[in-house]
Amino acid sequence: MAGKNFKKLEEFKKKTQFNNTLGLDERDNVVLSLIQKNPGVSQEEIAKKIKLSQPSVGARIRKLKQKGILHNVWGVNFRVVDLNLAKVDVNATDTTAIINEFKDCPFFINALITSGKYNLCLFFTSTNLKRLEGIVNHHLRGNSKVKDIQMNIVISTAKDFVLPLNIDYDNERQINCEQNCKDCV
Numbered sequence: 001m002a003g004k005n006f007k008k009l010e011e012f013k014k015k016t017q018f019n020n021t022l023g024l025d026e027r028d029n030v031v032l033s034l035i036q037k038n039p040g041v042s043q044e045e046i047a048k049k050i051k052l053s054q055p056s057v058g059a060r061i062r063k064l065k066q067k068g069i070l071h072n073v074w075g076v077n078f079r080v081v082d083l084n085l086a087k088v089d090v091n092a093t094d095t096t097a098i099i100n101e102f103k104d105c106p107f108f109i110n111a112l113i114t115s116g117k118y119n120l121c122l123f124f125t126s127t128n129l130k131r132l133e134g135i136v137n138h139h140l141r142g143n144s145k146v147k148d149i150q151m152n153i154v155i156s157t158a159k160d161f162v163l164p165l166n167i168d169y170d171n172e173r174q175i176n177c178e179q180n181c182k183d184c185v
């Protein structure tokens with residue numbers, strides 16, 4: 001029975017590990033999984049688990065960070081803060097141009113370019129629901145590169161969902177965007 005599980009674990013590892021194109025070995029993958037499970041895990045704890053010295057664990061973590069593979073994003077946790085989040089699916093003729101629209105928009109969170117009829121998925125946040133409608137109206141409705149829009153408000157998330165807010169008080173252009181994104185419903 002134990003042997004069978006071991007075999008399954010090996011298969012599981014093979015399927016879930018990042019491949020060699022990134023230059024990662026099995027231990028790197030374990031390091032990644034341990035840090036993701038507990039970002040506060042000490043290098044000593046990791047070292048014990050993968051049977052390496054603490055300095056070589058440190059070196060591996062540095063390498064993962066330098067390569068940009070291990071990356072942390074700071075933001076606010078949607079599950080905790082009182083913010084409204086909109087998911088806007090767009091059928092766009094030029095996804096890059098649309099994403100560019102939001103460079104200075106303080107309410108913009110992120111965009112996914114996807115396959116399918118709706119080839120762009122945008123996320124916006126605001127304390128105010130009406131404002132979300134205003135953002136969509138100002139930036140997307142009437143935009144010649146937008147063929148169709150479907151806007152939904154996110155009710156909840158299964159896991160913590162970190163929103164890296166775009167707000168930058170040193171960026172004066174954001175003040176204009178904020179004004180234009182005002183509830184022009």
Ligand SMILES: [Zn+2]
Pocket residue numbers: 104105106107135138139177178180181
């Ligand atoms: Zn805006």
